[in-house]
Amino acid sequence: MDQHAIRALASDDMQAVNTQIMQRLQSDVPLVNQLGFYIISGGGKRMRPMLTVLAARALNYLHDEHIKLASIIEFIHTATLLHDDVVDESDLRRGRDTANALFGNAASVLVGDFLYTRAFQMMAEIGNLKVMEILAETTNVIAEGEVMQLMNCNDPHLSEDAYFNVIYCKTAKLFEAATRLPAVLAGSDARTELALQEYGRYLGTAFQIIDDVMDYTADSDVMGKSVGDDLAEGKATLPLIHAMRTANDSDRALLSRAITERDGIDYLERILEILHQTGAFDYSQRKAEAEAEKAKQALSCLPDSQYRSALLALADLAVHRNT
Numbered sequence: 001m002d003q004h005a006i007r008a009l010a011s012d013d014m015q016a017v018n019t020q021i022m023q024r025l026q027s028d029v030p031l032v033n034q035l036g037f038y039i040i041s042g043g044g045k046r047m048r049p050m051l052t053v054l055a056a057r058a059l060n061y062l063h064d065e066h067i068k069l070a071s072i073i074e075f076i077h078t079a080t081l082l083h084d085d086v087v088d089e090s091d092l093r094r095g096r097d098t099a100n101a102l103f104g105n106a107a108s109v110l111v112g113d114f115l116y117t118r119a120f121q122m123m124a125e126i127g128n129l130k131v132m133e134i135l136a137e138t139t140n141v142i143a144e145g146e147v148m149q150l151m152n153c154n155d156p157h158l159s160e161d162a163y164f165n166v167i168y169c170k171t172a173k174l175f176e177a178a179t180r181l182p183a184v185l186a187g188s189d190a191r192t193e194l195a196l197q198e199y200g201r202y203l204g205t206a207f208q209i210i211d212d213v214m215d216y217t218a219d220s221d222v223m224g225k226s227v228g229d230d231l232a233e234g235k236a237t238l239p240l241i242h243a244m245r246t247a248n249d250s251d252r253a254l255l256s257r258a259i260t261e262r263d264g265i266d267y268l269e270r271i272l273e274i275l276h277q278t279g280a281f282d283y284s285q286r287k288a289e290a291e292a293e294k295a296k297q298a299l300s301c302l303p304d305s306q307y308r309s310a311l312l313a314l315a316d317l318a319v320h321r322n323t
Helices: 001-022 028-042 049-056 065-088 099-104 105-126 130-151 158-186 189-215 238-246 249-261 264-277 280-301 306-319
Strands: none
Touching: 001 028, 001 049, 001 065, 001 099, 001 249, 001 306, 028 099, 049 158, 049 189, 049 264, 049 306, 065 099, 065 105, 065 130, 065 158, 065 306, 099 105, 099 306, 105 130, 130 158, 158 189, 189 238, 189 280, 189 306, 238 249, 238 264, 238 280, 249 264, 264 280
């Protein structure tokens, strides 16, 4: 099943999600409407809410609360993007000016807060305490992950375990919630709930690893941001961690300086050569594929359906993509 078939399968639900997102964005404060609409309509793939609706349908969930749940997931994700761009001082996202570049840091942070609180209002409307507990914990862990990433910046000795801990918190945790919560809504047994939780965790991990590879390998027009942004921000992601472990002394010193001083863009071409020579991209790709395979195995307890097939296909697509 390819991406077009998956999107066609989820299209009715996703139209309902998009409608609800636009309705719930409304505020009496004009700047909230203006900035909120700008970031929400920024061309994102809506992967996380799509995972929610596909998981709900794979469980044969017949009500409509999964639409609200998917919207909540997207609001939380969008709030993290607004805050991330301020922290990273980013100018581009998805090929457009970031909200902070257009509206300023203060407005971006505050509208991010609005999206978080609107998400929590919608959680209360669902009226399921377990849903609220999971989403509250998820939001808290994401915030911890962002702080950990900030603390790890400019650290050339970051371990692989520490890297995986950060990407679990800041990325995979929301994927995990997006696929686990439909099982909670559907009243599924503990085995099924755990299976979908693990699927989301492994999928989110694979997705982030490939994102980190693509920061060095993708065309900037395709990615919608500048190549080497992570390097410029002093972030030691998996390709750099592997290269630091396997490069010769002089190349390791160059990589260490790039991470510490944030001047690696000045000699990006040489750093890319080192990453290729050390097999850093192939190593990272294999790690991502292993996570995607674990995600697929987690779904073995679900009954066969076109929705389960879509979830399986998304695990493969997450590690073989250009954007």
